[in-house]
Amino acid sequence: MNEELDSQLSAMFDDELPQGECELLARRLARDAALQARWSRYAAIGAAVRGGDVRIGGRVARKVTVALAAEASWAERYVIPPGGGRAPARWWRPLAGVAVAASVAALSILWLHGGLSRAPAELVARASAPSAPAVDTPASYVVPRAVESRMTVPATELANYVVAHSEFSTPVSRRNLLSALMASEPAASVPPEPSAPPVGDPNHHADPAH
């Protein structure tokens, strides 16, 4: 055994080693069984000099090691900043999961709404060509049939999203979202009427505002 290393170990045991050397030696001490045995004997010598019962307490280390063997180390459970600092607490993990799930749900809803709001304009463009005879029909009154056919795709994708992120979402929000999807499914599966021309709403036809 290197005498200088042992001397450092003795000084470290007394908290008298400079910090830089301490960190290097701490790394080695954590891995080197022989160094740990020597470190342990230094502790026992101190206990004996102080008149303590060396035997009592000497077995604690083994018991603790065995008890902690099954526990994951902190690195496996927490991310500690390299410079030390306060370790993140556990509470943010479920909240982060909920936040992710909520973000996905919100984005999906916004996406659906975006699809819905874009749909009439597309339908107007699409419908206006073949239905030229219906000249008096205001574009804003076109029945948005195509929206229903578009709904099937986003609903499926949304369902995939929900399933993929279900581990992060709470059971209540997951159930709500799935219920909404199921409720929208029959409407989406209704096939478009075969020969229904893009006609305006007769109830609104005489609206003087348009």
Place this chain on the structure above:
Amino acid sequence: MSADVSDLSLVRRVQSGDKGAFDALVLKYQHKVTKLVMRYVRNPAEAEDIAQEAFIKAYRALPQFRGDSAFYTWLYRIAINTAKNAVVSRDRSPVDYDLDMQNSDESYELQGRMKDAETPEGLVLTDEIRTTVNAAMDALPEDLRTAIVLRELEGLSYEEIAASMDCPVGTVRSRIFRAREAIDRRLREVFEGGLGRAEELG
């Protein structure tokens, strides 16, 4: 030298996932913590269980340890709370413990030792260690013995020892190391297997 630097280095290593560093902390403090717990419960086996529980609690609480206080202060607080809780939960007061015994320290110590499950071998081991350490201490040169006694018994820092012995801090460090090495050598000679049985100390 700022106090607790070595403990803090080990604590940081534990916080970064190095369990071996926690072993080193336990090895360093197991005797002190168990002795502290023995002020609340006199049964050595129970004291060891409580000390073990305290160390496990400390390990789990280490992410909350920021180094504002010394590690051992923090650890001792956990140990004291664990011991108090154990006493309360078992509805046992340290004062009331076996009132039929004389309440002298000697009787408590004897009682504690006799209650240990490993009594025969354990007592021999303890006595051997004590005898060996005392003999090794007596055999030390005066300057080495003074240095290790001031450190281990009085808890003085190297700087304080240097002031009291009128020598440089480096000399104190060297003397304490040499004293430990001399005692350790005797211990390992006594326990024939070299490191084998001497490791029982830890």
